[in-house]
Structure formats: structure tokens, C-alpha cells
Amino acid sequence: MADDLEPERHGVEPQHPSPTIWPFAFAGGIALLLVGIVVSWPVAIIGAGIAVIFGFLWIREATREVRALPPPPEPEPSVSELALEEDEPSEPERVSRSRFLEGATLGLGAVIGGIVTLPALGFMVLPAFVGQEYEPVDIGPLENFPENSYVTATFVYKKGEGRLGRRTAFIRNNGLVNEVPSMTIISSRCVHMGCPTQPQGPPGGEPTEIKTSSGSVSLQPVQASGFGCPCHGGAYDAEGNRTAGPPVRALDRYEYSIRNGNLILGTPYSVGEVDGEGGKARIKAYRLADPGQHVDGIEQVFYPYVP
Amino acid sequence: MIARRQKSKRRQQLEALILAPLNWLDERDPKLLGGVRYFLFRKVPRETNWFHTLGSATLTAFLVQLVTGVILAMYYKPSANEAYDSIQKITNELTLGWLVRGMHRWGASVFIILLFLHMGRVFLFGAYKYPRELNWLVGVIILTLALFEGLTGYLLPWDQTAYWATVVAININANAPILGPFLGDFLRGGTEIGENTLSIFYSFHMLVIPGGLIGLILLHLYLVVRLGVTPPPWSPAAAGYEEEDGRPARVGLLEPRPRGNGALGRPPRERTGA
Numbered sequence: 001m002a003d004d005l006e007p008e009r010h011g012v013e014p015q016h017p018s019p020t021i022w023p024f025a026f027a028g029g030i031a032l033l034l035v036g037i038v039v040s041w042p043v044a045i046i047g048a049g050i051a052v053i054f055g056f057l058w059i060r061e062a063t064r065e066v067r068a069l070p071p072p073p074e075p076e077p078s079v080s081e082l083a084l085e086e087d088e089p090s091e092p093e094r095v096s097r098s099r100f101l102e103g104a105t106l107g108l109g110a111v112i113g114g115i116v117t118l119p120a121l122g123f124m125v126l127p128a129f130v131g132q133e134y135e136p137v138d139i140g141p142l143e144n145f146p147e148n149s150y151v152t153a154t155f156v157y158k159k160g161e162g163r164l165g166r167r168t169a170f171i172r173n174n175g176l177v178n179e180v181p182s183m184t185i186i187s188s189r190c191v192h193m194g195c196p197t198q199p200q201g202p203p204g205g206e207p208t209e210i211k212t213s214s215g216s217v218s219l220q221p222v223q224a225s226g227f228g229c230p231c232h233g234g235a236y237d238a239e240g241n242r243t244a245g246p247p248v249r250a251l252d253r254y255e256y257s258i259r260n261g262n263l264i265l266g267t268p269y270s271v272g273e274v275d276g277e278g279g280k281a282r283i284k285a286y287r288l289a290d291p292g293q294h295v296d297g298i299e300q301v302f303y304p305y306v307p
Numbered sequence: 308m309i310a311r312r313q314k315s316k317r318r319q320q321l322e323a324l325i326l327a328p329l330n331w332l333d334e335r336d337p338k339l340l341g342g343v344r345y346f347l348f349r350k351v352p353r354e355t356n357w358f359h360t361l362g363s364a365t366l367t368a369f370l371v372q373l374v375t376g377v378i379l380a381m382y383y384k385p386s387a388n389e390a391y392d393s394i395q396k397i398t399n400e401l402t403l404g405w406l407v408r409g410m411h412r413w414g415a416s417v418f419i420i421l422l423f424l425h426m427g428r429v430f431l432f433g434a435y436k437y438p439r440e441l442n443w444l445v446g447v448i449i450l451t452l453a454l455f456e457g458l459t460g461y462l463l464p465w466d467q468t469a470y471w472a473t474v475v476a477i478n479i480n481a482n483a484p485i486l487g488p489f490l491g492d493f494l495r496g497g498t499e500i501g502e503n504t505l506s507i508f509y510s511f512h513m514l515v516i517p518g519g520l521i522g523l524i525l526l527h528l529y530l531v532v533r534l535g536v537t538p539p540p541w542s543p544a545a546a547g548y549e550e551e552d553g554r555p556a557r558v559g560l561l562e563p564r565p566r567g568n569g570a571l572g573r574p575p576r577e578r579t580g581a
Contacts, residue, residue: 129489129493161502164500165501193478290488
């Protein structure tokens, strides 16, 4: 409390000029002038004009008593008077100078802190959520995929990360459905906790390595009756439906297209359940979810927002 | 220094040599050494025993992790293409690298084990009770951060174990209701584990979490000194404090009187009633 700190001010006429807001505008003009010198001359001239006008007003205000002008009809109460009157309940809005400066310091500090912190926090968090599209992957000619038999394809999902950017999918050619090739493309990522599932069955041929526009692709034909996960014992049938273990849904699948006779993998999506087999299967498709998250059933209320 | 008996000239010279810089400091700021002196020579209950050393042991384990971790960071390369090779180099090629990495790796387990033993001591001695609940809470946060250190450090060797363990760990986090999917994406640095994951975990492992741990451990120690060491349950002094002359404190369980004198400021206000 100012009146606690400065009791000797009682009854003493203040010698300093009464408070004025002109210095703020003057400082703003100077700032504009300095910015204008860098940015453009008209801005600098406007800033200089503001600084001159408000500087003049400030000087006039500050020298009022020295020039012995008559005081304005309603003189603003000075700071010490404010402080003295602070305890009177009739004027609750009055704010002492120290209180105002305290608030201004805290407020400005918060603004500066926010200006510095928010972009840094944004950079920390946002790159993980922005621009996370899946690039199409060229898996090579359709002839490599015999009908009604799985081929394990390992391909470069993200370039520049070495083996880290490789993913595996189990691809089965279901033959022509309505005169269009039908493919079942199942992601190897276990939907329990994300370990790599393995096809259950013996190899169906020699592994091959081919080059496509998306880099090298390894193909391994396999006679898969289903898929199993080594980590926690999740088991799936040949359509990717869960048959045993902890997984909560069927294996994820990839959208696909065929361009110039080449199979192109698109965006992966999550699958609740698959009814039927092969080209006649009805797939309950959902947006891609992380392993372990329910996409259907009552448990999906736990995951209302998926980034 | 009080001279109890005549000292040899050589000893006097030696003492002067050691004390000269300390006296210089003491003259500038008496509280500087006063605080250290207070910390080292403060009153503790008579019945303190070896179980009371578990906290210091945990602190020592943490300091070992701190020092060895700083040294490992000089040779470790947190990028997807170099991390595994740099660990192999530290272990197999660089002189004594195997020792420092081994200290860090096994010290991590020692740290966690000591944390739990210390926590058990505090629990069984009732040292978490009034007025020390805040210190228990701080300790719980320290324990959690220490476990996060273990989780983030496990990825850094960047081998198959590390990779798949982290895949599973992140997916467990991503299964938390509501915000889980966002947490998973943040930890991965995207929808899939990649090189960003490694550097995010590295940053958390060596900057974010240790910084928080150091601050919380200082707060933990401050509260220990401020509130005093808890005597064991069989102590006649109960959970109170001994007077400076060694008599049991006048206050008991219901009305402990924290004793902080001198360098660490005023004792808290007397509490009345129960």
C-alpha cells in the first residue's frame, strides 16, 4: 500500500508534474519512426509526425506549472492523493500508481512470455499432427501376385529413413470381380500393440526383389492360413479377423489402385470386422486408428477424437 | 574453529590453507556456508538407522546416472542411422566406454530399485504423515519421472528390443481414453515411429525429465531439512522433534513443531489446537 510506504507525504504539495498519457503516444511515434527507417520512408515520416506532435503535447503538459498557466478547470488528482484516498470506500475504482505498475508488469510479462512460449510449444507438438499424409507406394506389376494366394511384400513406406521406413503387407489377388482386379491387402501391424504379425504357413515360393518407382520391394509368396503375432499371442484368420488373443479388431488394410498394370498402395484404414471371403468380403472400414483402439462397439466412446 | 589443544605448526598451516577460501566466501555471504553447515550438522533423531540412508543412496544413484549420462551424451549420436553404431562404438571400441555405459545401464535399475526401497521405508516408518505429506507427493512425482526416464532411455540403443518395446509402450499410451491418440502421435512425432521418435525420446531423456527431476529432488531435500527426519515408529520421541538439548520435543504426533532455524529461514507459524 502506497500510503503505508510513504506516510510523510501527508499534506505535502506534490512537486512533480501530474500524470499524463502523452509519453506513451510519443514512444509509439518513436517506435514507428524506427520501424519505418527499416521498412519504408512514409511510415517513418508518419512516426516522426506522431512523435513531434505528442512530444510537444507532453512538454506543454509537463511545463504547465513552470509557465504558470491557470490550472485546468477539473485538475486530475495526483498520485499521492489517490493513494491517500484509497481506503475510502466511496471511490473503489481508483488504482494507485504502484498497483497499476504492478499489474502492467505482470500483464506485459505474461504477454511477452506467451509470445515466446506459444510458438515454441506449437513447434514441439504440431509437427506430429500436421501433414501426416500417406504417400502412395508402387508395389510393382500385378503379375507378381498369383490368384488366391498370399504374398508378403516389404516396401519402402518413407524414404530417407533406411530400414526404419520399411513396412510389410500381406497381399492376395482375389481375381476379377465385376471385371476389375480385386486385392486383399492386409497390414502386418498387429492391432493389439503394433508388433509385426507373421503369416502362418510355409513359404510358397522363392523370394524375389524388384525395383519400382517407390524403391525396392521384396516379395515372398506364402501359403498363409492366418496371421500370428509373436509379442502377445494375437491370432488372425486369412481375412484378418481376430481368432484368438488380445487384439480388439481385425487387421488394418490398405486402399489400393492399379496404374499401368502396377499395384499402388494408398492410405491404410482400420477394419472392425470382415464378413465373407476374398472378393465377396464385406469390410467394415473405419478411419485408421492406433493399435489397441476399438473402432466399433461400445468401447469406441473412449476414442471420440482421432488426430 | 575452536582450538581444543595445542596444534602443531604444520597442522595450523594446513588448516589455514583449507579455510582461507572458505573464510573468503564466508565474509562475502555468511549464509552461503551457513546453509551447507546447517545441512550437514543439523539435528536428527537419535534412533536414525541404516534404513534412513536409503534416500541418500537413491540420490547417489541419481547423481551417478547424471554424470555417466552426460559423458555418454558426448559420444552417442541420436539419429536413426547412427544411434545403433554409436552405441556399439561406445561399448566395444572407445576406452572405458563399456564401463560408463554399463554404469548407466545397470545404474538405471539400481536407481529404480532404491527408489522403491526408500519409498517402502517411508511408508513403513509412517514418514509420509503430517506434516510431511507434501514430501510424499513430491516423491511420487519423482518416482513417475524416474520411470519415464527408464522408458525413454530404453529406446536409445535403437536395437530390435528397443524398437519393439517402444512400439508397444507408445501404443499403450495411445490407448488411454480421449487424449490417448493425441499422446501417441506426439510421442511418435507422427503417425508412425520414425527418426523423430528417437530424437523426441532423446530430448525428453536427457533434457526435459532430468531438469524436472533435479528441481523436484532439490525441493524434496529442502522439505526433508525443513521438516526434519522422522524417527522410527519405536522411538519414544514419536514423530516429533527433539529439543536441542536432546530431550524429546514437547510436541507429539498431533502437534509437531517443525524446526527450521538460521540459514533456512523462519520456522512456520505455530499451530494451535489439534
